[in-house]
Each structure stands twice: as C-alpha cells, then as structure tokens.
Amino acid sequence: xxxxxxxxxxxxxxxxxxxxxxxxxxxxxxxxxxxxxxxxxxxxxxxxxxxxxxxxxxxxxxxxxxxxxxxxxxxxxxxxxxxxxxxxxxxxxxxxxxxxxxxxxxxxxxxxxxxxxx
Amino acid sequence: xxxxxxxxxxxxxxxxxxxxxxxxxxxxxxxxxxxxxxxxxxxxxxxxxxxxxxxxxxxxxxxxxxxxxxxxxxxxxxxxxxxxxxxxxxxxxxxxxxxxxxxxxxxxxx
Numbered sequence: 123x124x125x126x127x128x129x130x131x132x133x134x135x136x137x138x139x140x141x142x143x144x145x146x147x148x149x150x151x152x153x154x155x156x157x158x159x160x161x162x163x164x165x166x167x168x169x170x171x172x173x174x175x176x177x178x179x180x181x182x183x184x185x186x187x188x189x190x191x192x193x194x195x196x197x198x199x200x201x202x203x204x205x206x207x208x209x210x211x212x213x214x215x216x217x218x219x220x221x222x223x224x225x226x227x228x229x230x231x232x233x234x235x236x237x238x239x240x
Numbered sequence: 241x242x243x244x245x246x247x248x249x250x251x252x253x254x255x256x257x258x259x260x261x262x263x264x265x266x267x268x269x270x271x272x273x274x275x276x277x278x279x280x281x282x283x284x285x286x287x288x289x290x291x292x293x294x295x296x297x298x299x300x301x302x303x304x305x306x307x308x309x310x311x312x313x314x315x316x317x318x319x320x321x322x323x324x325x326x327x328x329x330x331x332x333x334x335x336x337x338x339x340x341x342x343x344x345x346x347x348x349x350x
Contacts, residue, residue: 157339159286159341166243166329166341166342166343166344167278167280167286167329167331167341167344168341169331169338169339169340169341172337172339174337178337180336180337180338182338216285216286221291224274224291224292224295225272225274225276225291225292225331225332225333225339226276226288226291226292227276227278227286227288227331228288228291228297229288230285230286230287231285232285233285
C-alpha cells in the first residue's frame with residue numbers, strides 16, 4: 123500500500139523559512155517523480171514543484187527562486203525547502219506521487235499546514 | 241501558467257448525469273492527451289478519478305468518465321449518488337514539466 127506522510131508545517135513569520143518532509147512507503151521511491159501541490163484555505167489546488175526520479179527539478183513561477191525541492195532516496199523522503207515566505211504561501215501542502223509519462227498525481231498524502239503570518 | 245476554467249458549481253438529482261467542463265488553451269489541454277480529474281471531499285486529500293483525458297484507474301466507479309474536444313475537457317458522472325457530492329478539479333500537463341489546475345467545481349446532489 124502506497125503511503126505518503128507529510129510533516130514540518132507550522133506558523134512562520136513573513137520572510138521566514140520552513141522545510142517540509144514527506145515520508146514515502148509502499149513503492150520503489152527512487153524510480154518515481156514526486157511533487158508538492160498546495161491548497162490555500164478555502165481555495166483550489168496549485169501545483170508547486172516536481173522532482174524527477176533522476177533528480178531534475180521543476181517549479182511554478184510563483185515559487186521559483188524561493189522554494190527548493192529535493193529527495194533522499196536512501197530515506198524514501200521528499201523535501202521542500204521554503205525560503206522568503208509570504209502571506210500568499212499559506213496553504214495545506216500535499217506531497218504526491220507522480221506518474222510522469224501520464225502526468226497524473228496517483229497518490230496523495232494528507233497534507234501539512236503552513237501558515238505565514240506576523 | 242494560467243489556471244484552467246471550470247464552473248463554480250454543478251448540481252443534479254440522484255440518478256441523473258452531470259458534466260463538468262474544463263477549458264484550457266492550445267498550450268495545455270489542447271496540446272496533450274494528459275488531462276486528469278481529482279475528487280476531493282471536505283477535509284480529505286484529492287483522489288485521482290480520471291487520467292490521460294479518459295482513463296479510469298482501477299477501483300474508480302465506471303459511473304465516472306472523461307472526454308476532450310479541442311481545448312475543453314469534460315468529466316461526466318452518471319447515475320449521480322449522494323457520495324459523489326464533493327469538489328472536482330481538472331489538471332493538465334502544460335509542457336516543460338509543469339502542470340496547471342482548474343479552480344474546482346462543487347458538485348451538489350439535490
């Protein structure tokens with residue numbers, strides 16, 4: 123059974139930093155792309171970033187230059203380093219397993235909440 | 241990376257069929273056969289319902305079907321049931337390893 127468990131969310135001041143983690147199990151983590159997708163309170167889904175199985179990284183324009191996605195295949199863990207956080211980054215952050223060839227997010231975690239506020 | 245367009249809400253009575261549209265551009269929906277649809281119940285994570293425009297994952301009811309014409313994709317729910325009441329999001333591959341979501345459609349079962 124595929125399981126994705128996010129952690130690391132919390133309250134941070136504007137301009138601050140936070141690192142999210144996503145522990146994966148139930149599949150061969152190193153061979154799959156992984157993504158972060160966020161959802162602001164009461165709003166829709168927004169793709170944030172993807173990292174390929176080979177390590178290639180891709181970002182939405184809204185976070186480019188501020189967020190860094192990475193992975194540790196030895197720990198089956200996905201990360202999102204978030205710097206220069208803004209009010210607009212407040213959201214529930216989901217990690218999702220990606221099937222790159224078919225562009226589908228086929229498994230999702232339950233999310234971790236990031237609140238940016240002074 | 242402009243968002244796709246979806247109706248804010250769609251409603252139907254039990255047993256009826258409803259269709260949710262998802263309009264993009266020739267740079268996303270119209271360029272790739274890579275539209276997916278997600279169901280999200282309140283307080284829950286999204287669930288994949290349709291991928292590659294019209295492919296249904298194992299375990300998803302055959303009451304859900306997807307289609308596409310030009311820059312517009314559609315999700316049809318037939319035989320509407322109370323459990324189908326949820327938010328539905330379309331998503332398209334947009335090239336250069338990027339993805340774009342629609343704003344979501346709230347489905348209400350009357």
